Amino acid sequence: EVQLVTSGGDVVQPGGSLRLSCAASGFSFDDSDMHWVRRAPGKGLEWVSVIYWDGGTTYYADSVRGRFTVSRDNNKNSLYLQMNALRSEDSGFYYCAKEGYSDSLGSWGQGTLVAVSA
Amino acid sequence: IVMTQTPGSLPVTPGEPASISCRSSQSLWDGDDGDTYLDWYLQKPGQSPHLLIYTLYHRAAGVPDRFSGSGSGTDFTLDISRVEAEDVGVYYCMQRIKFPYTFGQGTKLEI
Numbered sequence: 001e002v003q004l005v006t007s008g009g010d011v012v013q014p015g016g017s018l019r020l021s022c023a024a025s026g027f028s029f030d031d032s033d034m035h036w037v038r039r040a041p042g043k044g045l046e047w048v049s050v051i052y053w054d055g056g057t058t059y060y061a062d063s064v065r066g067r068f069t070v071s072r073d074n075n076k077n078s079l080y081l082q083m084n085a086l087r088s089e090d091s092g093f094y095y096c097a098k099e100g101y102s103d104s105l106g107s108w109g110q111g112t113l114v115a116v117s118a
Numbered sequence: 119i120v121m122t123q124t125p126g127s128l129p130v131t132p133g134e135p136a137s138i139s140c141r142s143s144q145s146l147w148d149g150d151d152g153d154t155y156l157d158w159y160l161q162k163p164g165q166s167p168h169l170l171i172y173t174l175y176h177r178a179a180g181v182p183d184r185f186s187g188s189g190s191g192t193d194f195t196l197d198i199s200r201v202e203a204e205d206v207g208v209y210y211c212m213q214r215i216k217f218p219y220t221f222g223q224g225t226k227l228e229i
Binding site: 035037039044045046047050059060061062095100101102103104105106108109110111 | 153157159161166167168169172173176178208210212214217218219220221222223224
């Protein structure tokens with residue numbers, strides 16, 4: 001069974017940093033491209049980032065490019081999102097997701113809550 | 119690519135059909151492989167999102183056959199043939215023909 005357990009969410013001040021983690025199990029993590037998706041309070045889903053299976057290719061949403069960095073450790077079956085220069089609009093639930101059928105977002109973690117507030 | 123979903127809110131009666139529309143600012147059809155890269159996701163209250171329909175019309179495992187996806191090019195529809203109480207939540211379309219992937223604004227289905 002695919003399991004994605006997200007952690008690292010916290011309350012942080014504007015301009016601060018946070019690192020999210022996603023622990024994966026139940027599938028071949030090192031064969032899987034992985035994504036981050038977020039949902040701000042009262043808003044819809046926003047795709048954030050992707051990292052390919054080998055860590056060699058990454059893409060970002062325009063809203064986070066240059067501030068967020070996605071990475072992975074295939075030896076630890078873990079995905080990360082380093083978030084710097086945080087803004088209030090970065091607040092929300094952050095989900096990691098594994099590609100599934102035809103590279104859709106087939107499995108999702110439970111999410112971790114980030115609150116950027118003074 | 120901008121994704122536009124309508125309606126924003128959809129009150130429905132159990133047993134009745136429901137339909138959600140999604141429009142993309144560019145074609146989601148890949149001429150190389152013939153696939154259309156449009157997915158539908160549902161986020162039920164208090165839960166993480168999950169996949170309903172991938173690549174235009176393919177139902178994900180465990181998704182009831184009352185859900186169906188259709189469309190072409192830039193215009194897409196998610197149909198529910200007979201709504202059940204458990205279908206409440208927010209439905210999103212998402213394009214993945216090019217990065218950055220983008221979601222529609224969401225449609226809240228209410229009983």
